[in-house]
Every structure is written in C-alpha cells, then in structure tokens.
Amino acid sequence: MKTVIPVDLPQNQYDIKIATDGLQYLGAWLSAIGKSGKVLLVSNPVIFKHYGDTAIESLKAAGFDVCQCILPAGERYKTLRSIEKIHDVAFTNRLERSSTMVALGGGVIGDMTGFAAATSLRGIAVVQVPTSLLAMVDASMGGKTGVNHPQGKNLIGAFHQPSLVLIDPNVLATLPGREFRAGMAEVIKYGIIWNEDLFDQLEQAQRLDQMRYVGQALLHDILKHSCQAKADVVSQDEKEAGLRAILNYGHTIGHAVESLTGYKLVNHGEAVGIGMVAAGAIATAMDLWPQTATDRQLAIIQKTNLPTKLPENLNINDILPTLRSDKKVKAGKVRFVLPKRIGAAFVTDQVTDDIIRSVLEEMF
Amino acid sequence: MKTVIPVDLPQNQYDIKIATDGLQYLGAWLSAIGKSGKVLLVSNPVIFKHYGDTAIESLKAAGFDVCQCILPAGERYKTLRSIEKIHDVAFTNRLERSSTMVALGGGVIGDMTGFAAATSLRGIAVVQVPTSLLAMVDASMGGKTGVNHPQGKNLIGAFHQPSLVLIDPNVLATLPGREFRAGMAEVIKYGIIWNEDLFDQLEQAQRLDQMRYVGQALLHDILKHSCQAKADVVSQDEKEAGLRAILNYGHTIGHAVESLTGYKLVNHGEAVGIGMVAAGAIATAMDLWPQTATDRQLAIIQKTNLPTKLPENLNINDILPTLRSDKKVKAGKVRFVLPKRIGAAFVTDQVTDDIIRSVLEEMF
Ligand SMILES: NC(=O)c1ccc[n+]([C@@H]2O[C@H](COP(=O)([O-])OP(=O)(O)OC[C@H]3O[C@@H](n4cnc5c(N)ncnc54)[C@H](O)[C@@H]3O)[C@@H](O)[C@H]2O)c1
Ligand SMILES: NC(=O)c1ccc[n+]([C@@H]2O[C@H](COP(=O)([O-])OP(=O)(O)OC[C@H]3O[C@@H](n4cnc5c(N)ncnc54)[C@H](O)[C@@H]3O)[C@@H](O)[C@H]2O)c1
Ligand SMILES: [Zn+2]
Ligand SMILES: [Zn+2]
Numbered sequence: 001m002k003t004v005i006p007v008d009l010p011q012n013q014y015d016i017k018i019a020t021d022g023l024q025y026l027g028a029w030l031s032a033i034g035k036s037g038k039v040l041l042v043s044n045p046v047i048f049k050h051y052g053d054t055a056i057e058s059l060k061a062a063g064f065d066v067c068q069c070i071l072p073a074g075e076r077y078k079t080l081r082s083i084e085k086i087h088d089v090a091f092t093n094r095l096e097r098s099s100t101m102v103a104l105g106g107g108v109i110g111d112m113t114g115f116a117a118a119t120s121l122r123g124i125a126v127v128q129v130p131t132s133l134l135a136m137v138d139a140s141m142g143g144k145t146g147v148n149h150p151q152g153k154n155l156i157g158a159f160h161q162p163s164l165v166l167i168d169p170n171v172l173a174t175l176p177g178r179e180f181r182a183g184m185a186e187v188i189k190y191g192i193i194w195n196e197d198l199f200d201q202l203e204q205a206q207r208l209d210q211m212r213y214v215g216q217a218l219l220h221d222i223l224k225h226s227c228q229a230k231a232d233v234v235s236q237d238e239k240e241a242g243l244r245a246i247l248n249y250g251h252t253i254g255h256a257v258e259s260l261t262g263y264k265l266v267n268h269g270e271a272v273g274i275g276m277v278a279a280g281a282i283a284t285a286m287d288l289w290p291q292t293a294t295d296r297q298l299a300i301i302q303k304t305n306l307p308t309k310l311p312e313n314l315n316i317n318d319i320l321p322t323l324r325s326d327k328k329v330k331a332g333k334v335r336f337v338l339p340k341r342i343g344a345a346f347v348t349d350q351v352t353d354d355i356i357r358s359v360l361e362e363m364f
Numbered sequence: 365m366k367t368v369i370p371v372d373l374p375q376n377q378y379d380i381k382i383a384t385d386g387l388q389y390l391g392a393w394l395s396a397i398g399k400s401g402k403v404l405l406v407s408n409p410v411i412f413k414h415y416g417d418t419a420i421e422s423l424k425a426a427g428f429d430v431c432q433c434i435l436p437a438g439e440r441y442k443t444l445r446s447i448e449k450i451h452d453v454a455f456t457n458r459l460e461r462s463s464t465m466v467a468l469g470g471g472v473i474g475d476m477t478g479f480a481a482a483t484s485l486r487g488i489a490v491v492q493v494p495t496s497l498l499a500m501v502d503a504s505m506g507g508k509t510g511v512n513h514p515q516g517k518n519l520i521g522a523f524h525q526p527s528l529v530l531i532d533p534n535v536l537a538t539l540p541g542r543e544f545r546a547g548m549a550e551v552i553k554y555g556i557i558w559n560e561d562l563f564d565q566l567e568q569a570q571r572l573d574q575m576r577y578v579g580q581a582l583l584h585d586i587l588k589h590s591c592q593a594k595a596d597v598v599s600q601d602e603k604e605a606g607l608r609a610i611l612n613y614g615h616t617i618g619h620a621v622e623s624l625t626g627y628k629l630v631n632h633g634e635a636v637g638i639g640m641v642a643a644g645a646i647a648t649a650m651d652l653w654p655q656t657a658t659d660r661q662l663a664i665i666q667k668t669n670l671p672t673k674l675p676e677n678l679n680i681n682d683i684l685p686t687l688r689s690d691k692k693v694k695a696g697k698v699r700f701v702l703p704k705r706i707g708a709a710f711v712t713d714q715v716t717d718d719i720i721r722s723v724l725e726e727m728f
Contacts, residue, residue: 011375080444080448080451084444087444087513087519087520088513091513091514091515091516091519092515094515115483118522119479119483119510119520119521119522120519120520121519121521122508122509122510122521122522122523123522123523144486145486146483146486149451149452149455150455151455151456151458152455155451155455155484155485156451156483156484157483157485157486158482158483158486158487158522159486159487
C-alpha cells in the first residue's frame with residue numbers, strides 16, 4: 001500500500017509518502033527529490049537499533065555519504081545541548097548547503113533534527129522519517145521545530161518545513177502500546193475537527209488500543225486521513241495566524257492536565273483524550289452539539305483505552321488558573337476549540353468559568 | 365537629515381531609516397510599525413555605556429516594557445552560549461510572540477540578536493540599531509543572522525529579516541578609527557559593484573580615513589547609497605541564489621588573507637580592501653577593465669588609509685590552497701567577483717591560477 005500526499009505551501013512543496021516497507025526506499029526517494037552528497041542521520045539508541053541499519057543501507061545504496069548522531073532517548077534531552085551535538089557532527093563532517101539531515105524517530109528526534117537543520121548554514125534540508133504514531137500524524141509535518149527551555153516547552157524553535165516525510169507503518173510494530181494510544185488521540189482529533197469519514201471508520205473499528213488489532217488496511221487509512229487533515233490545515237495557515245488553532249482541539253484542558261500532573265503521570269496523548277472529552281461536554285452544555293455526538297466521541301476514546309476521567313488527585317480550583325496562564329491566552333480570555341459537528345470545529349473565547357467548572361466536576 | 369529606504373522582500377517589507385539623532389526616536393518608530401509590549405534590548409558593555417540610556421528612555425517613553433541582556437564584546441563571544449543567555453533573559457521575562465528584540469551594537473551583537481529572535485517562539489521581531497559603520501552598511505540588513513562554531517564562522521544561523529533598521533550616524537562618533545575604516549571597505553565595494561555615483565563621491569572626498577574628516581553630509585550620502593545598494597541586491601536575491609554573490613567582491617582573496625593571518629593581524633575590512641585591490645588587478649590582467657579604473661579604486665582605498673599590500677609574512681603558496689578550501693568553492697573552481705565597469709560586477713570561475721599568482725606577486 002502506498003499513498004502520496006502533496007503539501008503545498010507558498011514557499012515549499014513536499015510530499016508525505018505513506019508506504020509499507022518504505023524505509024528501504026529512503027535513499028532512492030531522497031535521490032528522487034534531487035538530493036545527493038552528505039546525509040546526517042539523527043536517531044536515538046532504541047530506534048536506531050531497530051531501524052538504523054535499514055535506513056543507512058538504503059542511503060548508502062543510493063550513493064549518499066552518511067554520518068550519524070545518536071542522542072539519548074526522552075523529552076528531557078530535547079535541549080539546546082542536543083542541538084549542539086548535532087551541529088558538532090554536522091560541521092566536523094563538513095555538511096554543505098546541499099546536504100540533508102534525516103530524522104529517524106519520534107517527535108522528540110523530529111523536532112530536534114528539524115531545528116538543527118533550520119540552524120545549520122542558515123537552513124539545510126531535513127527529511128522526516130517518523131517512527132511513533134504521534135510523529136507520523138502530527139509532529140513530522142507542518143514545519144514546527146524546536147527544543148525546550150527551562151522556562152517552558154518548545155520555547156526555542158523555528159519554522160522549517162521538511163523536504164520529504166516518509167512514513168513506513170511497519171515501524172510501529174515495535175512502538176510501545178501506550179505510545180500507540182497517545183498517537184491515536186491525535187487521530188481521533190482529526191476525525192472530530194476535520195474528517196467525518198475518518199470518524200466513521202474509527203467508530204466502526206473493533207479495537208483501537210493496539211497496533212496489532214487495528215490491521216494494515218485501517219492503519220493505512222488512519223495515517224492517510226490524518227496526514228491529509230494536517231496537510232490541509234497547515235497549507236491554509238502555515239504560520240498559525242488563524243485556522244491552525246483548531247489543531248489544538250482537546251489541548252486546552254489537555255495542556256493544563258499535563259502541566260498539573262508534572263508531565264509524568266499522564267502523557268500528552270492521554271491528556272488530549274481527556275481534553276477532548278471535556279471539550280465535547282462543554283460544546284453540549286452550550287447547546288452547540290448534541291449529546292449523542294459527545295457520546296459517540298467518548299465511545300471511540302474508550303475503545304482506544306485512553307483515560308476519559310480526570311486524574312483523581314487533581315483539584316478543579318487549580319485547573320482554571322492554569323488555563324489562564326497558558327501562553328496562548330489573550331487578554332485573560334481562555335480560548336477553546338469546540339466541535340460544531342463531527343468533522344468541523346471552531347475557536348471561541350465565550351466559554352464561561354461556570355461551564356468549565358460544571359463539566360470538569362462530572363469528569364472525576 | 366533623514367532618509368528612508370524601503371526594503372521589499374516577498375515575505376517581508378521593512379524600512380531602513382537613516383536619521384541624525386534617530387536613536388531617541390527608537391521607541392516612537394517601534395510604535396509606528398505597530399509594536400507594543402515587551403522589548404529585550406541586547407548590547408555590549410562599551411556600546412551600552414554610550415547609548416543604552418538614550419535607547420531605553422526612548423523605549424520607555426513610548427510605553428514599552430524593557431529588559432536587557434548585555435553580552436561581553438568581541439567576535440569570540442559570538443557563540444551559542446551567548447544565544448542561550450539571550451534566551452534566558454527572554455523567557456525569564458516571558459517574552460511573547462508579539463514582543464521585540466532590539467540589537468544595539470555592531471555586527472556581532474546584530475547577528476546574535478537576530479539569531480536569538482529567529483529562534484525564540486519560532487521567530488519574533490528584531491529591530492537592528494547598528495552602531496558600527498560595517499553593521500550600518502552591511503550586517504544589519506539582509507536577514508543573515510547567526511553565530512560561530514569551532515569548525516567555522518557563521519556556521520550556525522538562520523535567515524531572519526529585521527522589522528526595522530534604525531541608523532543614527534551620530535553614534536559613529538565613538539567608533540574606533542580602525543573600525544570606521546573597516547566599514548569604509550564595504551562602502552567602497554558598493555561603489556565598484558553597484559553605484560557609480562557613490563564611487564564618484566568617494567573619489568572627490570579629501571579624506572575618508574576618519575569619521576570627523578568625512579563630514580555629516582557626505583556621511584549621510586555614503587550611508588544612503590550603501591544601504592540602497594545592499595537593499596537592491598538583497599531584494600533581488602534574498603536567499604543567495606545568484607546575484608547576491610556580487611556582495612562578495614574583494615572577499616575571495618579577503619577571506620584567505622583573514623584566515624591565513626588567524627583573524628588577528630588583519631581585520632575583515634582591511635582584508636576586503638586588499639581583496640579589492642587584487643580583484644581589480646585580476647580584472648585588468650584579464651583585459652576586463654582598464655588600468656585607469658584599477659588605479660582609481662586603489663586611490664580611494666589609500667585615501668581611506670586601508671592597507672593595499674599583502675601582509676609581508678604571507679606566502680603565496682598558501683593562498684591558492686586556501687582559496688580552494690573556501691566553502692563556496694564548487695567542483696574545485698574558485699569563484700571570483702570581478703568588476704565589469706565602475707558600478708557593475710559579475711561572478712566568474714575563469715580566473716586561472718597563473719593570473720592569481722602573478723597579481724599577488726605584485727602585491728607585497
Ligand atoms: N512539531 C510539531 O508540530 C509537534 C507536534 C506534536 C508533538 N510534537 C513534539 O513531539 C514530541 C512527542 O513525540 P513522540 O510522542 O513521538 O515522543 P518521542 O519521540 O519521545 O517517542 C516516544 C517514545 O517512543 C519511542 N519510539 C518511537 N518510535 C519507536 C518505534 N518505532 N519503536 C520503538 N520505540 C519507539 C521513543 O524512543 C520514545 O521513547 C514532543 O516533544 C512534542 O513537543 C511536535
Ligand atoms: N549578517 C550579515 O549580513 C553580516 C555582514 C557582514 C558582517 N557580519 C558580521 O558582523 C561582525 C562584524 O561586525 P562589526 O565590524 O560591527 O564588529 P563588532 O560588532 O565586533 O564591532 C566592532 C567593535 O566596535 C565596537 N563598537 C561598535 N559600535 C561602536 C560605537 N558606536 N562606539 C564605540 N564602539 C563601538 C564594538 O564594541 C566592537 O569592539 C562579524 O561577526 C561578521 O560575521 C554580518
Ligand atoms: Zn497534540
Ligand atoms: Zn564583508
């Protein structure tokens with residue numbers, strides 16, 4: 001199975017290729033987009049152990065001169081120090097403006113490699129080879145790159161579009177189940193905010209909690225619809241001036257939950273799942289979409305085995321101030337993305353504290 | 365005296381304002397381009413001592429909330445470490461996407477502040493307030509930003525256009541004479557490659573070696589013509605695909621001289637002066653422009669009190685390999701910018717080693 005999704009931005013055109021066994025064509029496809037010469041592959045030890053050889057052999061077979069930078073796994077290494085390590089390998093190996101960096105990994109490796117490429121020789125090409133479901137459907141596309149700062153996540157960064165996104169669904173075979181479910185939260189999000197067909201497919205599936213229950217055909221469709229959704233939104237609003245905000249569906253409450261649980265107990269996808277349950281209930285409480293829609297969304301989230309309740313030790317009195325301290329708050333008004341119908345969403349700052357509070361009280 | 369030069373790029377439009385006593389209008393002009401809220405001013409101790417108060421008072425009077433980051437002076441601090449310091453001040457003071465960074469300094473402060481702004485919150489506005497002649501006529505415009513890496517100068521960087529360039533010629537009063545002359549080398553360059561009128565004005569001046577001999581009116585004209593030249597070239601070729609290469613006139617031999625003297629004995633402007641003498645002589649040796657033009661250029665460089673001879677301890681046998689190791693070399697061919705006539709230049713890789721050698725031999 002193979003699907004190509006073209007992304008058309010004013011300054012950049014590139015393809016998202018979704019292809020079973022695609023990893024072994026990495027070198028050939030890099031050549032096909034006109035690349036040659038040096039490639040710096042960035043990965044982490046776990047992912048490199050599984051897929052490093054296939055990637056490197058493919059690149060070498062296509063005539064590329066390959067060097068590599070293997071960074072420790074984990075969000076806590078998503079720092080400027082890691083970027084320095086990539087720069088060191090890049091410049092010691094004399095990368096040129098025509099050279100390419102390849103990110104082989106999840107969102108952490110993708111964000112860092114993209115940022116290192118954005119800041120090397122004032123911008124060299126980066127190819128994203130996402131290996132987590134979250135990176136496949138979200139982080140690898142759209143050009144947001146960066147690292148964390150002690151004062152906050154992703155504060156250091158730049159926009160830098162990839163030259164190619166290569167998705168080989170096979171690599172998900174080794175992804176831990178919890179990471180798979182976290183990625184599914186973003187998939188469900190696209191169903192609600194953008195694509196009713198995707199929502200219907202998710203609704204009809206038996207189980208969504210593990211890759212092996214999903215099956216190749218449905219997985220391919222999920223990837224295709226999700227990437228297309230993100231590509232559509234990003235091409236209409238590359239630099240987050242307006243529409244792109246709907247991608248934050250489930251993320252308003254989600255971010256608060258993540259931050260109040262110290263980014264440990266609940267992971268990003270789980271928090272987004274909880275946030276979508278809350279946003280759906282808020283929309284219903286405001287008479288903006290029917291209770292049946294909220295229920296259908298809930299059923300899909302449950303089928304994915306994502307949490308749908310707030311963590312017990314969370315205090316509602318902490319959530320409201322946390323919402324207000326979010327960097328996207330304008331003039332003290334919390335902005336919510338709410339569904340209008342299945343497949344469409346909008347941004348509003350008209351949600352009252354009372355509604356938020358009464359919805360959250362029902363979520364323990 | 366006041367001149368406004370609009371710079372029109374596909375994605376960015378901004379003004380270069382050249383204005384006597386302009387520094388005190390910094391705040392007002394920032395407001396005029398729609399800025400408000402937080403400003404992070406970056407400078408070094410010497411420059412901040414002279415001009416920090418005026419800049420900060422002007423910003424505060426216009427209602428800005430100002431914080432500052434004062435970095436040690438000197439090219440050796442143009443590193444990622446200094447960028448981290450700017451990020452620390454930026455995020456501790458909770459800069460937002462609508463905030464602005466202001467670079468008050470020479471090219472070192474300008475390049476670093478531009479890069480810090482490019483990499484904060486995926487790109488916030490930067491205003492360049494250049495205080496050296498080189499920064500006024502060259503570094504502050506065009507959007508190249510970055511820092512050095514142990515493997516080479518400016519290897520880490522990004523394109524990030526300023527939102528405003530504010531040039532107050534008065535601040536040159538405290539610039540050391542040698543730095544003034546270094547900037548004049550780039551001014552002479554624009555006369556040769558782009559603007560015959562500028563060349564004529566330089567030719568008619570009595571002395572060009574010190575700011576106080578140049579006089580306010582000529583200085584204003586020099587700034588105006590130089591900035592216009594750079595703005596013209598950059599707007600025709602923002603990302604250095606073609607035309608922009610002519611800005612490297614004098615820089616081929618110049619870079620080799622800088623690098624072979626360890627970036628110490630000869631500064632950048634001095635090296636460019638020597639490089640222009642060489643490039644002129646090469647063009648004459650190839651029958652591309654007349655001996656009289658080479659002589660007229662030489663006279664201006666001498667009047668600026670810039671060196672016109674190669675450093676005595678330099679060995680010609682070292683220069684040729686150094687030219688070939690330059691990162692801009694393609695397929696082993698050294699690319700030279702040569703004048704066609706006064707006010708126009710072109711790029712060629714047709715200069716033979718024999719010609720280079722015979723020209724350089726005459727330059728001791
Ligand atoms: N740039 C964007 O637009 C964007 C969007 C969303 C998220 N992000 C960023 O992405 C990051 C989260 O991404 P993530 O969830 O992929 O986290 P991650 O990169 O840390 O990967 C999660 C875990 O799965 C492992 N892993 C990944 N692929 C594997 C595979 N095929 N087999 C075995 N193990 C594998 C990783 O080693 C890691 O331990 C965050 O830093 C977030 O800020 C960026
Ligand atoms: N971005 C670009 O397009 C571009 C173009 C050319 C050069 N550059 C960069 O610019 C840098 C060189 O710039 P520069 O020559 O301005 O060096 P600089 O910034 O180091 O300034 C030179 C010296 O003059 C001092 N100084 C500056 N203004 C002063 C003033 N008004 N009064 C008193 N002292 C003053 C500085 O403190 C410093 O000691 C290099 O790093 C180079 O790579 C960038
Ligand atoms: Zn998310
Ligand atoms: Zn120069």
